[in-house]
Amino acid sequence: MFIQKNLWLLLPIFSLNIAITLASDPDPLQDFCIPNPTFASIKTHHTFHTILPCKNTSQVTTNDFIFSNMKTSGNFSEIGLAVIPANPTNFPGLNTLGMSFARTDIEVGGINPPHFHPRATELIHVIQGKMYSGFVDSNNRVFARILEQGEVMVFPRGLVHFMMNVGDEDVTLFGSFNSQNPGLQKIPSAVFGSGIDEELLQKAFGLSSKQIGTMKRKLDPKQER
Numbered sequence: 001m002f003i004q005k006n007l008w009l010l011l012p013i014f015s016l017n018i019a020i021t022l023a024s025d026p027d028p029l030q031d032f033c034i035p036n037p038t039f040a041s042i043k044t045h046h047t048f049h050t051i052l053p054c055k056n057t058s059q060v061t062t063n064d065f066i067f068s069n070m071k072t073s074g075n076f077s078e079i080g081l082a083v084i085p086a087n088p089t090n091f092p093g094l095n096t097l098g099m100s101f102a103r104t105d106i107e108v109g110g111i112n113p114p115h116f117h118p119r120a121t122e123l124i125h126v127i128q129g130k131m132y133s134g135f136v137d138s139n140n141r142v143f144a145r146i147l148e149q150g151e152v153m154v155f156p157r158g159l160v161h162f163m164m165n166v167g168d169e170d171v172t173l174f175g176s177f178n179s180q181n182p183g184l185q186k187i188p189s190a191v192f193g194s195g196i197d198e199e200l201l202q203k204a205f206g207l208s209s210k211q212i213g214t215m216k217r218k219l220d221p222k223q224e225r
């Protein structure tokens with residue numbers, strides 16, 4: 001009787017585990033799978049990272065497992081942000097391994113606007129600078145504070161997170177993702193830069209047509225100054 005009762009209690013836990021397992025990248029079927037460059041045209045499409053044929057292992061070299069393009073920061077955008085992602089599109093060795101990586105630099109006063117990764121939890125390590133950093137859970141509770149050099153923070157999968165340099169030097173941080181294709185949705189551009197009907201945006205945010213226009217101009221890459 002006791003055991004039976006407890007088994008029922010465990011059922012939701014089992015189903016939760018199954019959901020978690022199905023949510024991650026598939027397990028590799030071989031040691032590694034360096035994408036075959038014969039199919040390089042597929043790689044130029046940003047939704048690549050699904051399944052690509054592997055190179056013959058005899059053609060695989062050490063350099064396929066090394067990424068050398070994040071020794072220095074990328075180019076800073078208008079909001080003081082420079083991100084260099086490393087995923088199978090530019091770092092072939094990661095393919096099928098269920099992980100990816102990024103270097104982020106933020107200028108003094110710069111921000112990484114609220115965004116989320118639908119398919120990955122992100123673990124960041126601040127190696128220089130001081131930044132206000134946090135995320136929002138699905139009850140709209142904010143978990144945020146100032147991180148200093150050496151600190152590590154985790155942004156749970158699918159939750160909105162953000163950063164702002166509040167120090168007096170550039171922030172440099174590295175982030176790892178438990179998916180080779182974490183996905184990225186920036187809240188400002190998803191809302192104002194995506195082409196959602198303007199009347200809906202006015203009603204949703206209580207903004208005038210003019211204010212919506214301002215937001216759209218700010219976020220539409222085609223109209224960038």
Ligand SMILES: *[C@@H]1O[C@H](CO)[C@@H](O)[C@H](O)[C@H]1NC(C)=O
Pocket residue numbers: 056057058
């Ligand atoms: C891989 O390359 C080796 C050496 O060139 C060759 O012997 C082998 O047949 C190739 N395998 C496939 C599946 O093409």
Ligand SMILES: *[C@@H]1O[C@H](CO)[C@@H](O)[C@H](O)[C@H]1NC(C)=O
Pocket residue numbers: 073074075084
């Ligand atoms: C930064 O911009 C320069 C000049 O446009 C370009 O040559 C370089 O590749 C860019 N660097 C990165 C990491 O995108």
